[in-house]
Amino acid sequence: MNDKKITSNKNNGNFQTRLSKFYKELKIEGDSDFYLSLKPVVKWAGGKRGLLEKYSQHFPKKFNKYFEPFFGGGAIFFHLFSLGKITEAKISDINEELINLHKIVKTEVENLIEELSDNEKYKNDKDVFKTIRADEPKDPVLRAARMIYLNRTCYNGLYRVNKQGKFNVPFGRYPDNIQILNAENLRNVSKCLQSVEITAEDFEVSVKGAKEGDFVYFDPPYIPLTDTAYFTDYTSEGFGIKEQERLAKVFKDLDERGCYVMESNSNVPKIAELYEGFEIKNVHAKRFISSDPNGRGGVLESLIIN
Numbered sequence: 001m002n003d004k005k006i007t008s009n010k011n012n013g014n015f016q017t018r019l020s021k022f023y024k025e026l027k028i029e030g031d032s033d034f035y036l037s038l039k040p041v042v043k044w045a046g047g048k049r050g051l052l053e054k055y056s057q058h059f060p061k062k063f064n065k066y067f068e069p070f071f072g073g074g075a076i077f078f079h080l081f082s083l084g085k086i087t088e089a090k091i092s093d094i095n096e097e098l099i100n101l102h103k104i105v106k107t108e109v110e111n112l113i114e115e116l117s118d119n120e121k122y123k124n125d126k127d128v129f130k131t132i133r134a135d136e137p138k139d140p141v142l143r144a145a146r147m148i149y150l151n152r153t154c155y156n157g158l159y160r161v162n163k164q165g166k167f168n169v170p171f172g173r174y175p176d177n178i179q180i181l182n183a184e185n186l187r188n189v190s191k192c193l194q195s196v197e198i199t200a201e202d203f204e205v206s207v208k209g210a211k212e213g214d215f216v217y218f219d220p221p222y223i224p225l226t227d228t229a230y231f232t233d234y235t236s237e238g239f240g241i242k243e244q245e246r247l248a249k250v251f252k253d254l255d256e257r258g259c260y261v262m263e264s265n266s267n268v269p270k271i272a273e274l275y276e277g278f279e280i281k282n283v284h285a286k287r288f289i290s291s292d293p294n295g296r297g298g299v300l301e302s303l304i305i306n
């Protein structure tokens, strides 16, 4: 590895000491002058970076394996890993492009960086965007590069596909010089992922192996605040009310197995019904990504804890 230096911060002595110990435990090359500052590889709708402080008092102090089955950008995972709290983990998501990207960051980070270093091919320009959006490469490194490029340059960093499975978010019109490639963060994330199991699968399958003392954090697509059809439409694809009920069952089952379980969801009466008997905290959240320009203000969300 040629980037022995991660990120130095002279004002953060305790943090460095903890991380230095952590590196030794994980046998990651590093020394006490450096600490790890990991950022998600993609920005993702519902990302939890803005809630880390509010959540921190609710994380279990110690746990065995960490599971995050609705990974998205993985803000909570990267936060806990940076604090040295994660020693063993499994991360997953149903989105195969997102999981391919994280697998490539883990196993072929230098090839990915080399590919994204082509500033002409990956230029923040509407025509280039349309070409890359229409192109669907088979090679996993090219797919990962495309995913990062589209995430940086599309409208609000959204991920949405049409019925044919084609990515259909429009161009984002950001300043020409936005950063598409953050090689330092990709290399740091790659190191972090070396000991992590990464799978593209459904949440219920993902947590089958969770045992007593493990910590499972769920961040599913939220129950909508207003859509009444959501509660009656049993035929809709995607994450409808049946999926929310299935998730609540899995939550209960993990609780009975002796896992620490935490879930973020919206603040609607259905949550109190589904999670009766569990602690439900109201958390004030600021939304960073929303297709609704009025949705950028604060909203109350639920944090369910066992």
Ligand SMILES: C[S@@+](CC[C@H](N)C(=O)[O-])C[C@H]1O[C@@H](n2cnc3c(N)ncnc32)[C@H](O)[C@@H]1O
Residues within 6 Å of the ligand: 043, 044, 045, 046, 047, 048, 049, 069, 070, 071, 072, 073, 074, 075, 076, 092, 093, 094, 095, 201, 202, 203, 204, 219, 220, 221, 222, 239
């Ligand atoms: C709200 S986002 C997660 C945000 C993430 N925690 C973050 O910090 O960026 C929800 C994620 O759930 C995934 N998802 C939807 N249905 C799923 C399922 N049945 N099993 C696993 N993941 C699913 C979506 O692909 C999406 O990435």
